[in-house]
Amino acid sequence: xxxxxxxxxxxxxxxxxxxxxxxxxxxxxxxxxxxxxxxxxxxxxxxxxxxxxxxxxxxxxxxxxxxxxxxxxxxxxxxxxxxxxxxxxxxxxxxxxxxxxxxxxxxxxxxxxxxxxxxxxxxxxxxxxxxxxxxxxxxxxxxxxxxxxxxxxxxxxxxxxxxxxxxxxxxxxxxxxxxxxxxxxxxxxxxxxxxxxxxxxxxxxxxxxxxxxxx
Ligand code: MLT
Numbered sequence: 001x002x003x004x005x006x007x008x009x010x011x012x013x014x015x016x017x018x019x020x021x022x023x024x025x026x027x028x029x030x031x032x033x034x035x036x037x038x039x040x041x042x043x044x045x046x047x048x049x050x051x052x053x054x055x056x057x058x059x060x061x062x063x064x065x066x067x068x069x070x071x072x073x074x075x076x077x078x079x080x081x082x083x084x085x086x087x088x089x090x091x092x093x094x095x096x097x098x099x100x101x102x103x104x105x106x107x108x109x110x111x112x113x114x115x116x117x118x119x120x121x122x123x124x125x126x127x128x129x130x131x132x133x134x135x136x137x138x139x140x141x142x143x144x145x146x147x148x149x150x151x152x153x154x155x156x157x158x159x160x161x162x163x164x165x166x167x168x169x170x171x172x173x174x175x176x177x178x179x180x181x182x183x184x185x186x187x188x189x190x191x192x193x194x195x196x197x198x199x200x201x202x203x204x205x206x207x208x209x210x211x212x213x214x215x
Contacts, residue, residue, distance in 0.1 A: 013057035022051030030056035031114025035066035069117040091125035149182035
């Protein structure tokens with residue numbers, strides 16, 4: 001059955017919100033990749049976390065007309081000042097949305113550019129998220145800021161054939177987050193930058209073990 005969904009342009013981010021249809025699931029903050037929008041990851045969210053509330057903003061930066069969550073100078077080379085500013089904007093939006101929709105802290109589920117800003121949010125505003133699933137993520141900062149992640153659960157899923165994210169870079173992200181105290185599981189699949197059925201199974205199984213966090 002289709003659930004009631006809302007699309008809003010009245011807040012700082014155009015976004016979709018789908019309320020929970022069952023108990024016991026942490027809400028998901030869905031963060032799309034370059035060229036995506038607020039509708040992109042809704043089917044993925046419904047598949048990997050049936051019944052969970054879904055909050056899905058559209059990135060506010062445009063690159064040749066394609067939405068992103070922050071500016072880059074070249075592929076894999078980020079405008080870190082813009083990334084910092086956009087990360088705080090997105091974190092503020094999530095905090096407002098939690099009040100508006102009555103949500104506990106969400107688990108971020110980000111793909112590519114969306115995974116990269118989720119990683120930045122873990123490092124800059126760890127209180128906003130209860131955990132994160134980072135699909136094809138890179139290290140967002142050349143010199144990551146010190147963060148206290150207090151055992152936040154993080155799943156990183158990389159592709160060994162990914163032409164955009166070098167294996168060493170994803171391994172560095174895992175080490176940075178683990179060094180900041182997160183409980184990190186880093187899995188590498190024999191695939192490229194795009195998502196595969198194996199990603200979906202991994203994410204679904206990992207999320208099934210993550211109930212709504214205590215407030
Ligand atoms: C990024 O810019 O965040 C990464 O290069 C991934 C991408 O969006 O292509």
